[in-house]
Amino acid sequence: MLSVGCRVVRGPDWVWGEQDGGEGHCGTLFQVGRPGSKQSPDKTVVVIWDTGRETNYRVGYNNAYDLRLLDNAPAGVKHPNIICDSCKRSQGIVGMRFKCCSCFDFDLCFHCYMSDKHDLNHIFQRFDTPHSVGVELTARKGSTKLNYYGTFIGAKVVRGSHWEWNDQDGGEGKTGRVLDVRGWDNETGRSVVNVTWTSGFSNIYRMGHKGRVDLTCVEPALGGTYYCDHLPVLGRDMEVYENRGEGVSSHLTFSVGDKVKVVVDVDTLRRLQEGHGGWNPRMVECVGATGQVHRVTDRGDIRVCYDGNMRWTLNPAALAKLHSFSVNDVVMVDYDVIRVKHLQKGHGEWIDPMVSILGKLGKVTKIYSDGDLRVTVDGQTWTLNPLSVQLWAGSTAELENIMESHPSSTAQDADSTSTSRLAKLIT
Numbered sequence: 001m002l003s004v005g006c007r008v009v010r011g012p013d014w015v016w017g018e019q020d021g022g023e024g025h026c027g028t029l030f031q032v033g034r035p036g037s038k039q040s041p042d043k044t045v046v047v048i049w050d051t052g053r054e055t056n057y058r059v060g061y062n063n064a065y066d067l068r069l070l071d072n073a074p075a076g077v078k079h080p081n082i083i084c085d086s087c088k089r090s091q092g093i094v095g096m097r098f099k100c101c102s103c104f105d106f107d108l109c110f111h112c113y114m115s116d117k118h119d120l121n122h123i124f125q126r127f128d129t130p131h132s133v134g135v136e137l138t139a140r141k142g143s144t145k146l147n148y149y150g151t152f153i154g155a156k157v158v159r160g161s162h163w164e165w166n167d168q169d170g171g172e173g174k175t176g177r178v179l180d181v182r183g184w185d186n187e188t189g190r191s192v193v194n195v196t197w198t199s200g201f202s203n204i205y206r207m208g209h210k211g212r213v214d215l216t217c218v219e220p221a222l223g224g225t226y227y228c229d230h231l232p233v234l235g236r237d238m239e240v241y242e243n244r245g246e247g248v249s250s251h252l253t254f255s256v257g258d259k260v261k262v263v264v265d266v267d268t269l270r271r272l273q274e275g276h277g278g279w280n281p282r283m284v285e286c287v288g289a290t291g292q293v294h295r296v297t298d299r300g301d302i303r304v305c306y307d308g309n310m311r312w313t314l315n316p317a318a319l320a321k322l323h324s325f326s327v328n329d330v331v332m333v334d335y336d337v338i339r340v341k342h343l344q345k346g347h348g349e350w351i352d353p354m355v356s357i358l359g360k361l362g363k364v365t366k367i368y369s370d371g372d373l374r375v376t377v378d379g380q381t382w383t384l385n386p387l388s389v390q391l392w393a394g395s396t397a398e399l400e401n402i403m404e405s406h407p408s409s410t411a412q413d414a415d416s417t418s419t420s421r422l423a424k425l426i427t
């Protein structure tokens, strides 16, 4: 499972010295490589280490694996119907799930498994996502156990790669302390941290949420311990699919009528189809195409209808749901200029002044029959690919208030409005 936001540590083929800050230091996956890219080709990923360095690594490239997945909760993975039998968090397990092979119906979350809850002689199966096949591990007793470090409680931080919060930190170079690591609503887990700056101001910042990293750690803190061999090797032991964040969501339940897309490559799809409706060479045609869910089977596979009345039963792990929008929805335009440029091809096209609307809030004024959106941002209207925007999670009425209370604001003012809005929302 290659998703932006995943927290990683160095893996079996690591040959990159102390780029990560030392063994056990954490980083965040913030870009998944794609075929044809020179900077970050297929089977590589880009990681921002908590200590600040940003580099790409092999996740199958030349058959080498540089990374292990430490935690996929920040990428939004959860098992909502499975409660950890140790910490009993009622919203279900976030991140990887560990199921005891000796006891009846006994599950642990990542934290409880790694902090030695339950009998250390019992063997567990690891489920990376709700759709994964369980991987049998060895007993924890006798396995190598390491510490992990990074932007955890007590760490000293400064503003980092994706900082866009003006001088909330008191100015560039000012330090803060991490008070807490938590999730962002129900969307992602262990993905944001609460920081108090030397000025006394505190707020929540992204450490993995949507693949964003707001902070660099100048004094890493101990996060916990992990059984290194019990973690998946990134790109090897796990289902490979991409979740590029905004616009496309995975790990969601699918309902009849949902618009969906196959978001894995052909080889991966073929593999995922085993035991989930099977493989047919004509399925190649549906990779990347938009289809509609017309039935969910008893075992949770998805029947999808494509143009020309083609229907396939597909593994939900291969699918992502496309958000559907309504007129008057408040949306946030994607931050990533490269991604938006790419998405706009054939969907309203890209023109350079659009740089000014990236990361901003706008309102949907019209939906075209092909799904493209007319969106008003700062008084100007644009045609956007629905994948270039994300439905804004706040209440629409509340946001209307905010947007209308600054009717004549300049672009810069509007920017600080949406920024302070963001800061307020995530408090």
Ligand SMILES: [Zn+2]
Residues within 6 Å of the ligand: 084, 085, 086, 087, 088, 089, 108, 109, 110, 111, 112, 113
């Ligand atoms: Zn637990």
Ligand SMILES: [Zn+2]
Residues within 6 Å of the ligand: 100, 101, 102, 103, 106, 118, 119, 122
């Ligand atoms: Zn047990």
